[in-house]
Amino acid sequence: MKIFGANVFTDAVMRERLPKNVYKSLKKTIDEGLPLDPSVAEVVASAMKDWAIERGATHFTHWFQPMTGFTAEKHDSFISPTADGKVIMEFSGKELIKGEPDASSFPSGGIRATFEARGYTAWDCTSPAFLKEDAGGVTLCIPTAFCSYTGEALDKKTPLLRSMEALSKQALRILRLFGNTTATRVIATVGPEQEYFLIDKKFYEQRKDLMLAGRTLFGAMPPKGQELEDHYFGSIKERIAAFMKEVNTELWKLGVSAKTQHNEVAPAQYEIAPIFNTTNIATDHNQLVMDTLKKVANRHGLVCLLHEKPFAGVNGSGKHNNWSMATNDGQNLLEPGTTPHENAQFLTFLCAVIKAVDDYADLLRVSCANPGNDHRLGANEAPPAIISVFLGEQLTDIFEQLGNGGPKSSKQGGQLTVGVTTLPPLPKDSTDRNRTSPFAFTGNKFEFRMVPSSLSIAGPNLVLNTIVAEVLSQMADRLEKAADFNGELQAILKEIATKHKRIVFNGNNYSEEWVEEAAKRGLPNIKSTVDAIPALITEKAVALFGKHGVLNETELHSRYEILLEQYCKQINIEAQTMIFMAKRQILPAAAKYTALLANSINAVKSAAAGADVSAQVETLEEVSAVLASFKKKLADLEKVTAEAKGLEGDVYEQGVFYRDVVFKAMGDLRADGDKLETMVDSALWPIPTYAEMLFMI
Numbered sequence: 227m228k229i230f231g232a233n234v235f236t237d238a239v240m241r242e243r244l245p246k247n248v249y250k251s252l253k254k255t256i257d258e259g260l261p262l263d264p265s266v267a268e269v270v271a272s273a274m275k276d277w278a279i280e281r282g283a284t285h286f287t288h289w290f291q292p293m294t295g296f297t298a299e300k301h302d303s304f305i306s307p308t309a310d311g312k313v314i315m316e317f318s319g320k321e322l323i324k325g326e327p328d329a330s331s332f333p334s335g336g337i338r339a340t341f342e343a344r345g346y347t348a349w350d351c352t353s354p355a356f357l358k359e360d361a362g363g364v365t366l367c368i369p370t371a372f373c374s375y376t377g378e379a380l381d382k383k384t385p386l387l388r389s390m391e392a393l394s395k396q397a398l399r400i401l402r403l404f405g406n407t408t409a410t411r412v413i414a415t416v417g418p419e420q421e422y423f424l425i426d427k428k429f430y431e432q433r434k435d436l437m438l439a440g441r442t443l444f445g446a447m448p449p450k451g452q453e454l455e456d457h458y459f460g461s462i463k464e465r466i467a468a469f470m471k472e473v474n475t476e477l478w479k480l481g482v483s484a485k486t487q488h489n490e491v492a493p494a495q496y497e498i499a500p501i502f503n504t505t506n507i508a509t510d511h512n513q514l515v516m517d518t519l520k521k522v523a524n525r526h527g528l529v530c531l532l533h534e535k536p537f538a539g540v541n542g543s544g545k546h547n548n549w550s551m552a553t554n555d556g557q558n559l560l561e562p563g564t565t566p567h568e569n570a571q572f573l574t575f576l577c578a579v580i581k582a583v584d585d586y587a588d589l590l591r592v593s594c595a596n597p598g599n600d601h602r603l604g605a606n607e608a609p610p611a612i613i614s615v616f617l618g619e620q621l622t623d624i625f626e627q628l629g630n631g632g633p634k635s636s637k638q639g640g641q642l643t644v645g646v647t648t649l650p651p652l653p654k655d656s657t658d659r660n661r662t663s664p665f666a667f668t669g670n671k672f673e674f675r676m677v678p679s680s681l682s683i684a685g686p687n688l689v690l691n692t693i694v695a696e697v698l699s700q701m702a703d704r705l706e707k708a709a710d711f712n713g714e715l716q717a718i719l720k721e722i723a724t725k726h727k728r729i730v731f732n733g734n735n736y737s738e739e740w741v742e743e744a745a746k747r748g749l750p751n752i753k754s755t756v757d758a759i760p761a762l763i764t765e766k767a768v769a770l771f772g773k774h775g776v777l778n779e780t781e782l783h784s785r786y787e788i789l790l791e792q793y794c795k796q797i798n799i800e801a802q803t804m805i806f807m808a809k810r811q812i813l814p815a816a817a818k819y820t821a822l823l824a825n826s827i828n829a830v831k832s833a834a835a836g837a838d839v840s841a842q843v844e845t846l847e848e849v850s851a852v853l854a855s856f857k858k859k860l861a862d863l864e865k866v867t868a869e870a871k872g873l874e875g876d877v878y879e880q881g882v883f884y885r886d887v888v889f890k891a892m893g894d895l896r897a898d899g900d901k902l903e904t905m906v907d908s909a910l911w912p913i914p915t916y917a918e919m920l921f922m923i
């Protein structure tokens with residue numbers, strides 16, 4: 227396919243355009259994580275500039291991912307004036323390596339205030355540069371990390387890269403113990419499946435809630451919900467198909483191997499999944515996927531909603547983060563092998579992941595926490611907020627046998643002793659699929675299903691990489707010292723299988739019984755974002771992230787602050803938007819309807835004194851009663867929102883207030899608002915309905 231990667235400064239382009247020694251040196255940095263030679267940057271910059279200009283680029287930008295979760299860009303022109311009044315197209319190694327965007331408008335959680343105001347972007351050569359084409363022209367985008375002057379991470383990429391290093395280092399220690407001498411790097415691989423909604427732009431533009439908060443804050447359920455797949459007509463499909471075709475083309479040009487497909491779950495909901503890549507590139511690509519979905523939707527008169535819960539009562543959106551570890555000599559470490567030796571190694575990595583998930587469930591939970599996901603987790607459409615691992619029948623059986631210790635026959639027959647005697651082949655458990663588990667083993671990778679649709683996948687993956695690195699390091703510490711490797715390994719795996727079997731659950735995670743069972747097992751059930759966030763600053767978290775050089779205490783505290791602040795801000799925006807809609811749209815519409823009824827009663831009575839107006843009177847009474855209640859709840863919401871705004875001091879306490887008081891008042895107001903929608907003359911209703919938004923595209 228000719229267009230695939232056409233807009234990417236790929237390995238092939240570099241090989242073609244860079245002098246051999248420069249290419250080799252850069253490759254070493256990319257593949258083995260060696261420091262970048264500055265003289266190399268100069269040559270690469272020049273080649274990159276020529277390549278970009280040949281393709282029409284006029285500007286370049288350091289493309290980075292501040293803590294807002296979006297991508298940010300600061301465009302600079304290649305053009306430099308010369309002494310004789312002309313211009314030349316310039317791009318130096320220095321400009322490639324380092325940028326100084328105005329950082330003051332990005333959240334830092336206090337980092338910059340204490341240290342230094344400036345932020346710096348630094349070239350991440352492990353994710354390829356690419357060209358962005360839009361109405362504004364062609365721009366060379368250079369993926370970068372974003373740090374403070376003292377090196378504290380102000381972004382999502384920096385700690386992600388650090389976590390990949392940590393995982394590689396610890397996994398290699400284990401591989402060496404298994405006799406692997408060829409692998410020099412272990413790469414965390416990720417394939418994120420992205421869900422989203424599409425609605426017609428004309429409806430979106432009439433809904434302040436969608437425009438400002440990304441989700442509907444009012445809206446009664448249509449007479450039918452998710453079962454209405456028959457509402458897609460041929461012409462509708464064509465419109466979506468045209469959109470998808472263009473999304474694919476745009477993404478292919480950017481080197482994203484995307485494959486869009488229908489999603490059957492909710493009306494107007496779809497999914498796109500790329501082929502997996504390194505964690506870093508997968509994360510960059512997922513940001514590009516989200517950007518592209520929005521941009522292309524707009525061109526088609528559509529709007530792409532990435533919010534976790536755009537519509538109440540209809541399934542929301544998430545991301546399924548498929549994760550594994552691969553060596554640079556071509557092994558997937560979570561691929562069950564066919565020989566005993568491979569099996570032992572596989573079981574070691576598998577057990578490491580299981581222990582990591584149990585030991586650090588609170589960190590995985592916070593990595594998926596945002597206000598939108600609070601609507602999904604535990605609401606019977608997404609995994610509950612309880613973290614557990616699905617292994618499937620056969621692996622669970624083997625895992626349990628490891629715990630029982632000693633060689634025993636497995637379900638397939640044969641001996642089950644790690645590393646020494648034979649272990650039966652481990653066939654893939656592909657038929658045994660469980661769709662309700664938050665963390666499911668799917669044959670040769672884990673699928674982390676709690677990730678919110680709008681969130682950068684950097685957070686969930688940096689946690690996964692780091693917690694697995696930690697358990698691998700604990701294992702390596704013991705194994706490297708052991709006189710009897712097989713004996714010690716057997717002991718470690720037995721310990722894990724005994725201590726951590728509580729995290730393994732293959733049943734229905736949506737059921738009420740599981741919530742009770744999980745509580746008995748002592749598994750945390752952290753229901754809200756506000757409750758999840760403090761996990762970032764526990765002593766355990768500080769020790770973990772510090773030990774592996776992923777996030778230091780300052781950086782963790784900054785993230786704690788930023789997340790809580792973002793929570794408060796988001797709920798405040800939602801509350802203010804509701805107040806606007808309630809006061810200026812819903813209340814006037816309902817009042818007009820009551821006037822209409824009152825006029826009708828009077829008119830009918832004066833025209834025919836004996837006529838029965840009980841229907842109008844009854845309706846008028848009913849609507850007026852709900853309207854009065856609605857008005858009272860509106861006043862309540864206004865009061866508590868003002869109160870929340872005035873809160874000072876501890877940001878956690880503010881978060882608790884927003885959740886327990888403001889968010890609750892929003893729910894109360896919505897209940898009455900949605901009731902009014904079902905009573906008021908539809909001709910008077912001022913905002914598009916769920917039926918229109920979900921079924922008319």
Ligand code: ADP
Pocket residue numbers: 415416417418419499500501502503548549550551558670671
């Ligand atoms: P499903 O049955 O869920 O559709 P797929 O095999 O299609 O499973 O994979 C879903 C996603 O998982 C894709 O993005 C795919 O690239 C990714 N994936 C497959 N193998 C790996 C791996 N080893 N590491 C990370 N992601 C992977």
Ligand code: MG
Pocket residue numbers: 419546673
């Ligand atoms: Mg999947």
